[in-house]
Amino acid sequence: DAGITQSPRHKVTETGTPVTLRCHQTENHRYMYWYRQDPGHGLRLIHYSYGVKDTDKGEVSDGYSVSRSKTEDFLLTLESATSSQTSVYFCAIRGGNYEQYFGPGTRLTVT
Amino acid sequence: GQQVMQIPQYQHVQEGEDFTTYCNSSTTLSNIQWYKQRPGGHPVFLIQLVKSGEVKKQKRLTFQFGEAKKNSSLHITATQTTDVGTYFCAVNNAGNMLTFGGGTRLMVKP
Numbered sequence: 001d002a003g004i005t006q007s008p009r010h011k012v013t014e015t016g017t018p019v020t021l022r023c024h025q026t027e028n029h030r031y032m033y034w035y036r037q038d039p040g041h042g043l044r045l046i047h048y049s050y051g052v053k054d055t056d057k058g059e060v061s062d063g064y065s066v067s068r069s070k071t072e073d074f075l076l077t078l079e080s081a082t083s084s085q086t087s088v089y090f091c092a093i094r095g096g097n098y099e100q101y102f103g104p105g106t107r108l109t110v111t
Numbered sequence: 112g113q114q115v116m117q118i119p120q121y122q123h124v125q126e127g128e129d130f131t132t133y134c135n136s137s138t139t140l141s142n143i144q145w146y147k148q149r150p151g152g153h154p155v156f157l158i159q160l161v162k163s164g165e166v167k168k169q170k171r172l173t174f175q176f177g178e179a180k181k182n183s184s185l186h187i188t189a190t191q192t193t194d195v196g197t198y199f200c201a202v203n204n205a206g207n208m209l210t211f212g213g214g215t216r217l218m219v220k221p
Binding site for chain 1: 144203213
């Protein structure tokens with residue numbers, strides 16, 4: 001699966017706490033993406049990166065920040081988690097023909 | 112960016128029946144991709160269609176891109192329980208981002 005891992009795989013946190021999710025890839029892909037998936041909304045893009053320190057917003061970026069200090073790692077941070085950010089978060093990389101390969105996902109619950 | 116509507120939202124079929132999901136756009140698409148997500152899993156890339164009227168097959172799956180490049184379909188012949196999952200279409204926006212359809216959830220009764 002394109003050598004993509006996500007950590008943690010599951011997390012329960014309280015409202016107002018900061019949370020960082022990590023995506024790690026081993027194949028030197030330039031483009032990396034963070035999505036959230038919710039019932040009734042499908043997959044929605046949060047942020048993406050097109051290189052080290054190069055990131056851009058997606059469709060639902062409010063409340064999220066990202067960082068990419070190394071090619072292999074793309075971090076998604078919720079500065080102050082809210083219940084509306086309870087979701088499944090997927091990281092993805094872009095392949096050579098613009099297709100995307102997804103990591104296994106992180107299930108985040110904000111109580 | 113380009114948007115796509117996917118129908119139906121849900122489909123129950125008896126094992127052995129055929130299944131089709133449709134993806135429609137009001138604008139001409141440069142290409143379209145299809146993904147499958149098993150329950151509890153992550154989306155997995157299936158195929159990309161680029162040419163007008165293109166038809167591609169993967170075993171029992173047939174993918175079509177409309178002549179006007181505004182719609183696409185995925186047809187599964189003689190469904191099996193292993194086909195269970197949600198099928199998504201996705202379109203490229205400016206080459207860097209994908210916009211996903213809402214998905215069609217397929218349930219197969221054995």
